[in-house]
Amino acid sequence: MLGVCYYPEHWPETQWETDARRMRELGISFVRVGEFAWSRLEPQRDTFTFEWLDRALDVLHKAGLKVVLGTPTATPPKWLMDEHPDIAPYDEHGRVRGFGSRRHYSFSSKSWWRESARIVEIIAKRYGTHPAIAGWQTDNEYGCHNTTISWGPEDLKAFRQWLRLRYQTPQAMNEAWGGVFWSMEFNSFDEVELPTGTVTEPNPAQRHDFWRFSSDQVAAYDLMQVEIIRKHSPDRFVTHNFMGFVSDFDHFKVGDNLDLASWDSYPIGFVEKFPFSEEERNRWAETSHPDIAPYHHDLYRAVGKGRFWVMEQQPGPVNWAPWNPVPKPGMVRLWTWEALAHGADVVSYFRWRQAPFAQEQMHAGLNLPGLDEWSVGGLEAKTAGEELAALGALPPGEKAPVAILYDYASHWATAIQPQGKDFRFEELTFRWYEGLRRLGLDVDFVRPGASLDGYRLVVVPCMTHVDEATLSALEKTEAHVLYGPRSGSRDRHFTIPANLPPGPLAALTGNRITQTSSLRPGLADPVEGMVSGVAIRWREYLETTAEVLARFGNGDPALTQQNGHHYLACWPDETLLTATLCLLAKRAGLTTLPLPPQIRLRRRGDLTFAFNYGPTSWSIPVSGNFLIGGPELPPQGVAVWR
Numbered sequence: 001m002l003g004v005c006y007y008p009e010h011w012p013e014t015q016w017e018t019d020a021r022r023m024r025e026l027g028i029s030f031v032r033v034g035e036f037a038w039s040r041l042e043p044q045r046d047t048f049t050f051e052w053l054d055r056a057l058d059v060l061h062k063a064g065l066k067v068v069l070g071t072p073t074a075t076p077p078k079w080l081m082d083e084h085p086d087i088a089p090y091d092e093h094g095r096v097r098g099f100g101s102r103r104h105y106s107f108s109s110k111s112w113w114r115e116s117a118r119i120v121e122i123i124a125k126r127y128g129t130h131p132a133i134a135g136w137q138t139d140n141e142y143g144c145h146n147t148t149i150s151w152g153p154e155d156l157k158a159f160r161q162w163l164r165l166r167y168q169t170p171q172a173m174n175e176a177w178g179g180v181f182w183s184m185e186f187n188s189f190d191e192v193e194l195p196t197g198t199v200t201e202p203n204p205a206q207r208h209d210f211w212r213f214s215s216d217q218v219a220a221y222d223l224m225q226v227e228i229i230r231k232h233s234p235d236r237f238v239t240h241n242f243m244g245f246v247s248d249f250d251h252f253k254v255g256d257n258l259d260l261a262s263w264d265s266y267p268i269g270f271v272e273k274f275p276f277s278e279e280e281r282n283r284w285a286e287t288s289h290p291d292i293a294p295y296h297h298d299l300y301r302a303v304g305k306g307r308f309w310v311m312e313q314q315p316g317p318v319n320w321a322p323w324n325p326v327p328k329p330g331m332v333r334l335w336t337w338e339a340l341a342h343g344a345d346v347v348s349y350f351r352w353r354q355a356p357f358a359q360e361q362m363h364a365g366l367n368l369p370g371l372d373e374w375s376v377g378g379l380e381a382k383t384a385g386e387e388l389a390a391l392g393a394l395p396p397g398e399k400a401p402v403a404i405l406y407d408y409a410s411h412w413a414t415a416i417q418p419q420g421k422d423f424r425f426e427e428l429t430f431r432w433y434e435g436l437r438r439l440g441l442d443v444d445f446v447r448p449g450a451s452l453d454g455y456r457l458v459v460v461p462c463m464t465h466v467d468e469a470t471l472s473a474l475e476k477t478e479a480h481v482l483y484g485p486r487s488g489s490r491d492r493h494f495t496i497p498a499n500l501p502p503g504p505l506a507a508l509t510g511n512r513i514t515q516t517s518s519l520r521p522g523l524a525d526p527v528e529g530m531v532s533g534v535a536i537r538w539r540e541y542l543e544t545t546a547e548v549l550a551r552f553g554n555g556d557p558a559l560t561q562q563n564g565h566h567y568l569a570c571w572p573d574e575t576l577l578t579a580t581l582c583l584l585a586k587r588a589g590l591t592t593l594p595l596p597p598q599i600r601l602r603r604r605g606d607l608t609f610a611f612n613y614g615p616t617s618w619s620i621p622v623s624g625n626f627l628i629g630g631p632e633l634p635p636q637g638v639a640v641w642r
Contacts, residue, residue, distance in 0.1 A: 002029060002030075003311075003348030006352045029346070030065070033056065040052065043077075068239075071138055074139050086111050089147060108157070110154070117225075124136075124229050125232050138258075140241060156193070162216070212412070237259040250408040263296055265339065267335060268327055291433060294600065309348060315364050317364050330380065332377040341603075347384075398604075403458045404444070406446070423486075449469030458479045460481065463483075467492070500513055509562055519537055519538065525553055527550050534575065538571040542569050598614025599633070610629075626641045
């Protein structure tokens with residue numbers, strides 16, 4: 001189904017019925033409202049003005065639309081910030097991040113928890129059983145604008161308490177952190193400071209615990225809201241809209257609270273956010289890279305335990321990236337179908353009408369600013385809605401043959417101690433995902449410790465700490481497995497394992513890593529053997545009892561194999577990565593279809609979808625009963641066949 005984000009408080013009430021009618025004409029079924037409306041709902045302490053929202057919900061319900069109501073906690077109003085200045089977050093330099101935009105709160109403020117619970121309970125009581133309400137969204141975009149971590153006095157108090165519960169005694173904490181180094185031992189938890197503002201690098205184990213604490217705060221805050229909503233609004237789903245390329249809290253733990261995950265898809269904006277080369281940025285500037293949206297569809301399907309929405313789909317140019325080009329004609333339709341192909345229940349566009357005022361007035365909507373006139377993206381959404389109605393219900397998705405183990409804590413660990421300036425966990429994981437998709441393979445993301453049953457190939461681009469549950473799943477799997485650099489290189493307390501990396505994976509891989517080398521731009525190490533290419537950015541020196549499939553230029557092992565467990569001891573360039581993934585896919589018995597850089601495929605049940613991000617047509621090299629499009633896939637085109 002299709003949805004849209006709507007802000008009735010932005011428009012004259014006389015326009016609401018027309019808007020609702022036109023939404024239905026477009027093929028819209030769901031409408032998200034309310035996530036930024038606190039100042040309109042409670043303009044002063046305990047003075048509520050719910051009547052406008054009552055009327056808006058009635059209008060939408062009368063038109064046959066289902067509503068997702070957002071809790072308004074992403075934008076605490078000015079009067080509340082004045083009452084409780086301790087709500088405000090702090091930046092890494094100890095400066096207050098104050099009122100004037102959004103997400104201006106610390107997850108650790110007790111005042112903020114109390115006020116959040118108060119407003120969520122009031123709203124959930126009032127609207128919990130309203131016939132228009134199909135579901136709820138908690139807050140909005142946790143972590144956006146670098147707001148997961150706050151560095152203020154409230155955060156320090158909460159962090160000290162978190163440490164007390166975790167370690168029980170300062171001595172245990174000192175041992176875990178290696179506090180004897182540089183005389184960083186503490187006699188009391190009250191001596192602990194936040195790991196910032198130091199002369200040189202703070203203790204990495206302390207930083208990792210502070211990041212873990214900050215992530216736990218997000219999940220606990222979300223759970224507080226979810227429990228209130230479920231108490232007053234039974235039989236409605238609860239979701240949260242996550243962001244793209246935000247890994248600074250554990251989305252799986254937040255997903256545990258929810259009925260389904262959702263995420264906000266801005267494929268062109270994320271081209272500027274990701275560390276692509278300038279050549280790649282220019283190539284994909286008006287379409288996005290073909291794997292940005294699919295990468296997140298597959299990730300959030302895992303976070304949502306098999307269910308996800310796109311809560312905000314880019315409908316045209318956005319306002320927040322360094323450059324904001326107009327998408328090429330056809331891309332809004334393509335992104336819509338691509339999300340559905342990857343298993344989305346709903347694709348919801350942001351927003352209904354472009355705002356002619358405030359911070360997002362340059363952000364496109366389905367309608368032109370202030371008018372009842374379709375934008376280019378609105379017309380494409382209309383086309384997608386008509387095609388979806390004609391095609392009918394899509395078949396349920398199936399488990400993909402390939403799994404990627406994705407570990408948020410490894411992002412934190414490698415960001416804290418990268419060792420090489422350009423070692424970036426998200427980039428490495430994305431490139432491995434891209435390599436698999438360019439072979440025409442479907443991919444699932446899997447959280448650490450989850451079962452790997454049913455997969456034929458499992459890839460672990462980087463997992464610094466392999467816990468017992470994850471190790472058990474890897475030991476039990478019958479899949480071929482490929483591990484990447486730095487896997488098993490730290491224990492739970494950010495310490496090098498006693499048996500050296502890959503630590504818990506040593507018995508599975510037959511390897512022992514004695515040195516690591518980060519390679520600055522311009523340095524590389526050739527790899528030859530069953531696969532060939534070049535090691536860039538990172539290279540490991542290992543001793544092995546496993547079979548050596550490829551070697552570095554000096555003869556050292558580069559790719560090893562033992563009982564189906566493969567270890568690649570470097571950051572591979574594109575050639576080496578492709579060759580390695582091809583070898584693993586062949587060993588796993590998977591059929592591959594090497595694709596041009598601009599083409600991607602996805603299966604959903606008995607349907608196959610093809611998407612063309614490029615400037616030229618592509619002849620589909622398979623036959624089928626085409627339901628959308630045909631065997632010649634035009635630029636920015638979509639084809640669906642059975």
